[in-house]
Amino acid sequence: MENLKISKHWFLVAAMSLFTVLNANAQGDKKSSAILEAMSNKYQKIKSFKALFTYLPDGGKPLKGEATVKGTKFRLKLAGQEIFNDGKLMATYIKETNEVNLQDFDPTATGDLDPTKIYSAYKKGFKYTFLKERKEGSKSLEVVELTPTGKNSQVTKVQIEVNKADKSINSWKIFQKNGQEVTYKVDQFQPDVNVADSFFAFNSKQYPGVEVVDLR
Secondary structure (H helix, E strand, O other): OHHHHHHHHHHHHHHHHHHOOOOOOOEEOHHHHHHHHHHHHHHHOOOEEEEEEEEEEOOOOOEEEEEEEEOOEEEEEEOOEEEEEOOOEEEEEEOOOOEEEEEEOOOOOOHHHOHHHOOOOOOOOEEEEEEEEEEEOOEEEEEEEEEEOOOOOOEEEEEEEEEOOOOOEEEEEEEEOOOOEEEEEEEEEEEOOOOOHHHHOOOHHHOOOOEEEEOO
């Protein structure tokens, strides 16, 4: 059960960092709203994608991850764990123990951080501010800061770096109330990938000896 909780937590944060596209009706200054609107328009045209990313915990070891999304379906790999979601069933596979946890997928349980709601996740609850523009190699990055308007949020702020040239997400840094900071950096993004629906469903035949824990 603990592994399942960890997996779901990682999925939610990774989904937020990689896939969430900010709604144009932002509570922010004109410049930040324009950046987010342009980014939103870019990602709304994408029907499926594959992303490679690096998870950078503050003071910890960087971890590589991979995510594939198609409509309401997604598959995520991170730190020896893999989540399959075919839109109905969610399977969390733990490589170390060769165990998979099965549960019905409930979109309401993951709230607005579900990648199936990527275009409206921040329609409300945050205000936005343009911070700065910075260089990373040959890239010019626009940095926008999000601050939650609610008092119960466990996040104090989020900083998003957007590539000025093509309005793609470069990285996403989350500042938590407990003082922890987590950064997700997009290493590679491939839009409109051709992937079969079966790719998002867990197939026990591909994992010999796997222990199935049915939580439904």
